[in-house]
Amino acid sequence: MTLRDVTRKDFTAARRSRGLWAVATALGVLTTFIAFGFSGYRLGPEETVIQLFRTMGGVFGLLLPIVALVASYMAIAGERESGGVKFLLGLPNSRRDVFLGKLVSRLAVVTAGIAFMFATATAMAVARNGALPLGVVAGMFVVSWLYAAVFVAVAVSLSAAVAERSRAIAAAVGSYFGLVLLYVIPGVSVALLVRFVHQTLLGFEPNLDLYNAVLYTSPLIAYRKAMNLVVPDQFERQVLQRASESDTLPAYLGDEVSLLVFAVWLAVPLALGYWRFEGADL
Amino acid sequence: MTAIQTDGLTKRFDDVVAVDDLDLTIEEGEVFGFLGPNGAGKSTTINLLLDFIRPSEGSVEVLGRDAQTNPEAIRERVGVLPEGYGFDDPLTGREYLSWAIRTKRADDDPDELLELVGLADAADRLAGDYSKGMQQRLAFAIALVDDPDLLILDEPSTGLDPNGIQQLRDIVRERAAGGTTVFFSSHILSEVEAVSDRVGVMNEGELVAVDSIEGLRESAGGHATLHLDCAGPPTGLEVESLSGVAGTSIEDHTLVVDCTDPAAKVDVVTHVAARATVTDIRSETVSLETLFNDLTGGGRDEARAVEEVPQ
Numbered sequence: 001m002t003l004r005d006v007t008r009k010d011f012t013a014a015r016r017s018r019g020l021w022a023v024a025t026a027l028g029v030l031t032t033f034i035a036f037g038f039s040g041y042r043l044g045p046e047e048t049v050i051q052l053f054r055t056m057g058g059v060f061g062l063l064l065p066i067v068a069l070v071a072s073y074m075a076i077a078g079e080r081e082s083g084g085v086k087f088l089l090g091l092p093n094s095r096r097d098v099f100l101g102k103l104v105s106r107l108a109v110v111t112a113g114i115a116f117m118f119a120t121a122t123a124m125a126v127a128r129n130g131a132l133p134l135g136v137v138a139g140m141f142v143v144s145w146l147y148a149a150v151f152v153a154v155a156v157s158l159s160a161a162v163a164e165r166s167r168a169i170a171a172a173v174g175s176y177f178g179l180v181l182l183y184v185i186p187g188v189s190v191a192l193l194v195r196f197v198h199q200t201l202l203g204f205e206p207n208l209d210l211y212n213a214v215l216y217t218s219p220l221i222a223y224r225k226a227m228n229l230v231v232p233d234q235f236e237r238q239v240l241q242r243a244s245e246s247d248t249l250p251a252y253l254g255d256e257v258s259l260l261v262f263a264v265w266l267a268v269p270l271a272l273g274y275w276r277f278e279g280a281d282l
Numbered sequence: 283m284t285a286i287q288t289d290g291l292t293k294r295f296d297d298v299v300a301v302d303d304l305d306l307t308i309e310e311g312e313v314f315g316f317l318g319p320n321g322a323g324k325s326t327t328i329n330l331l332l333d334f335i336r337p338s339e340g341s342v343e344v345l346g347r348d349a350q351t352n353p354e355a356i357r358e359r360v361g362v363l364p365e366g367y368g369f370d371d372p373l374t375g376r377e378y379l380s381w382a383i384r385t386k387r388a389d390d391d392p393d394e395l396l397e398l399v400g401l402a403d404a405a406d407r408l409a410g411d412y413s414k415g416m417q418q419r420l421a422f423a424i425a426l427v428d429d430p431d432l433l434i435l436d437e438p439s440t441g442l443d444p445n446g447i448q449q450l451r452d453i454v455r456e457r458a459a460g461g462t463t464v465f466f467s468s469h470i471l472s473e474v475e476a477v478s479d480r481v482g483v484m485n486e487g488e489l490v491a492v493d494s495i496e497g498l499r500e501s502a503g504g505h506a507t508l509h510l511d512c513a514g515p516p517t518g519l520e521v522e523s524l525s526g527v528a529g530t531s532i533e534d535h536t537l538v539v540d541c542t543d544p545a546a547k548v549d550v551v552t553h554v555a556a557r558a559t560v561t562d563i564r565s566e567t568v569s570l571e572t573l574f575n576d577l578t579g580g581g582r583d584e585a586r587a588v589e590e591v592p593q
Contacts (some may be wrong), residue, residue, distance in 0.1 A: 002354075005385045013371035082368035087378075087424065089334060090362030091385040094354045281295075281335035 002093050006101025007108075010075075014109045020071070024113050027067065028120040031056065035124035045131035052125055053140045054235050057227045060144050061220050064114070065180050068151035069172040071109050075102040076159040076277065077168035085282055099274050103156045110148050114141065139230025147223040150265040154179070157273025163280070183218040191215055212240040212253050222261035229255050283310045283346070285432050285463040286331060290340035293326050300326040302487035303340070308465055310431075313458045315474030316467040318484030319578050324467040325365050327484070328436045331465075332362060345432060358386070361430035363421050365437050369409035375420050376405040379427070388428035399423045400449060414441035422450065426457070433457060435466035439473055451477055471574050485578040498573060507566045508539040508547055513559035524549050 014020055034056060040048035076099065079085040088098050118141050126132050158171035182190050194214045198204050215221050221239060228236040240253055251257075286308040293301040301323045308314045318324050329335045330342050333353035342349040344356045369378060379392040396405050399419040404412065409420055418441045425433060433454070439447045454477055458464050468474050474481055475495055483491040491498065510516065516537040521530050526546025531538045539550050547565060554560055 002385050005381065009371065009373070009381050012377075013373060016372040078370065082370040083364070083366045084368050084370050086334065086362075086364035086367040087382070087421075089353075090332065090357065090360075090364055090424075091382055092354045092357040093385065097354075279336070282329075 002091075003097045003101045003104070006088065006093055006097050007105045010102055010105035011108055014071075014105065020109065023067070023070070024116055027063075027113060027117050031117045031121040032124050034059065035121040036128065038125075045129040046133050048129050049125045049131050050133050050136050050231060050235055053121070053136060054227065054231060054237075056121060057140060057144070057223070060147070061223055062180065062184070064144060064148040065151045065176055065219075067113055068110050068148045069155045069176060071113070072106040072152045072155035073159055073168045073172035074165065075106050075156045077162050077165060078159075080163045080282055081165050089282070095278050096274070099156075099160055099277055102159075103153070103270070106152050106156055107149060110152050111145060114145055114148055118144075136231055140227065143223065143226040143230055146226070146259075146262050147219060150219045150262055151175075151179075153266045154269045157269040160273040160277035161280075163282075179218055180220050183215065183220050190218070208241060209250055209253065212249070215240065216253060216257065216261060219261065219265050222258040222265075225255045226258035226262070229258070284308065284343070285310045285312075285345060286314075286465060287343040288327075288330075288340065291327070291330060291337055291342055292339040293323075293330060293335065294338045299487050301330065304487075304489055306482060306489060306492070308463065310463050311458075311461055312479045313454065313464040313477055314466070315478030315481045316465065316484065317469070317471065317474050317481055317574065318467075319469055321486075322469075322484040322578070323487040324469075324484055325436055326487075328364075328434060328465075328467060331434060332357075332360075332364070334364075359431045361425035361427065361433045363418075363425040363433075363435040363438050365440070367417075367421055369412070369417055369420070372408055372410065374406050375401055375409045375412065375416075378409050378420060379423055382424045382427045386428040390427055395423045395426060396420075398426070398453065400446070415443055415446055418442055419446060422453075426453070429457075429460075430462065432463045432465065435464065437468060438466055439468065439470070447473070471571055483574065483577050490577045501573065506541045506544055506547060508541060508550055509562075509564040509566070510537040510539070510551070510554055510560050511535055511562040511564075512537060512554070513561055516554065516558050519554055519557050521550060521553060524553055 035052060038048070038052045038055065040051045043051060076085075079088060079098075079102075085098070089095070093101075118137065122132070122137055154175050155172055158175065159168050162168050162171060182188065191211055191214075194211050195206075198210065199206055216225070224237065224239045228239070236255075240249060242249060284307055286306065288304050288306045291301055291304040291306075292299070304323075304327060306327075316324050316327070326335070330337055331344055331349055333349050333356075336350065345359055347356055349356060371378075373381070375396060376392050379395060383390050383392060393402065393405065396402050399422055401416060401419050401423065404416060409417065412420065418438070422435075422438060425435065435454075438450055438454075442450060454464055454466070458477075464477075466474075466477075478495060480492065480494050481498060482489055491501075493501065512535050515535060516532060519537070521527055521537065521539055524546060526541055526543035527550065528540040528542045530540070537554065541547055541550065551560070551563060
């Protein structure tokens with residue numbers, strides 16, 4: 001088992017990448033500014049900080065996938081294109097060691113990035129408001145990490161399935177569109193498409209729960225729901241549309257299901273990516 | 283004990299057959315030169331040995347193990363100098379080598395190995411900034427880690443200067459003397475000739491000859507070419523009628539005679555000298571080269587590259 005050697009080499013290389021440090025610095029500055037400029041309307045210090053992280057979650061929803069995809073899309077495709085994989089596999093490493101080693105290393109890089117963003121935001125928030133709702137911050141960190149981990153898994157898996165840089169880029173951009181943007185752009189969203197197919201093409205009665213269930217397959221929607229799990233009740237958001245205020249969502253649309261959505265998005269791409277890499281001619 | 287054994291090994295890429303029904307056995311302790319023009323299927327064969335790619339048909343065994351079942355166990359005992367590699371991580375030469383040593387759980391001293399391949403002064407520079415020849419030296423050093431039982435070297439002299447090629451040969455001979463099996467590919471005959479116990483010639487995916495250098499020489503026969511520069515045009519000399527002469531041609535004042543038997547050369551010279559004024563004589567014994575060209579398609583472009591590529 002030489003997974004650790006693969007991870008260590010990859011992480012050392014990542015640590016020396018100037019581009020990565022530049023991105024991390026930019027992200028830290030960004031979260032610092034958000035934390036600096038944020039003021040809650042008629043809220044106490046603690047509530048202000050919670051509200052700040054809630055808002056930050058909205059930014060992270062679009063930002064973390066980019067961070068994770070950029071940090072991971074070349075993980076294996078890059079080695080295949082450059083020929084680095086010939087050394088990796090000329091030494092006593094299995095393909096599994098290479099795949100998992102790359103995954104662990106890129107997860108570590110992304111974890112460090114998120115930790116840095118949280119550290120800068122928290123420091124600024126505490127300095128400005130004098131309150132630290134540790135439970136909420138820690139909870140937000142965990143769900144944000146899970147959300148980013150989904151995209152690391154997706155990117156490493158796609159990276160394992162393709163042999164060239166150009167395809168890896170296309171796959172990463174495509175997954176950002178398919179998993180994030182298509183769920184938020186008004187006019188071209190998945191929600192409208194499903195509604196159109198179901199009602200207009202197939203002629204069914206409107207079924208809000210069905211549309212919600214389709215929406216819920218997106219890691220982004222799952223992230224928004226998962227945030228409800230870690231903030232106090234008054235800060236929870238609805239995320240999925242309901243027929244009326246009094247209407248309650250079915251259990252399969254509950255906030256907890258978001259963890260299942262994450263789990264599926266972690267497991268399925270990794271399994272497929274590994275399967276493709278294991279069988280590939282390198 | 284066999285180091286490498288392939289049975290009916292075949293690899294197809296789409297509709298191209300890169301390796302066609304290859305049966306090859308390399309015994310432990312021998313230095314085997316794998317010869318052939320570019321695109322003959324040498325690297326594909328090596329990639330199959332290392333499980334970088336998977337066979338379409340047939341099987342590969344390396345050091346008694348199936349190449350696909352447990353490639354890591356094979357990689358423990360094999361040193362690889364691949365082709366088409368890249369040092370793209372921002373690591374120094376010493377760090378790359380240390381990584382290889384750690385991964386092999388070996389106890390080599392990275393500086394000793396760097397010294398051996400002539401990179402001691404560049405140990406702390408990024409491997410990605412090395413010249414092609416220096417990268418080749420580093421890749422060779424990585425292959426030498428943990429004194430492997432089998433060295434698989436794909437075009438090892440690529441990018442090396444004459445001094446580097448000499449060092450490479452010395453190290454290969456030294457390791458072979460210590461019992462290491464060496465399997466190396468090349469498109470340069472002289473290089474293979476210099477170190478190999480046995481040679482396999484590949485052409486268009488097929489193994490067209492396997493023999494020792496001496497064996498190959500014998501099967502090439504005593505083919506020799508004689509160039510006779512004459513004072514006037516050497517016409518009407520009837521050299522063809524002599525026994526042992528396969529053919530003649532005339533280029534200006536030069537008579538070129540292809541002899542199948544070396545003994546015929548003297549007869550040719552005596553015959554011509556009696557009938558014309560000979561100003562110079564050159565004799566070429568390009569037997570192996572001629573054989574190699576015959577085996578790999580003679581006058582085709584890729585075969586010619588064998589003679590012309592300066593290495």
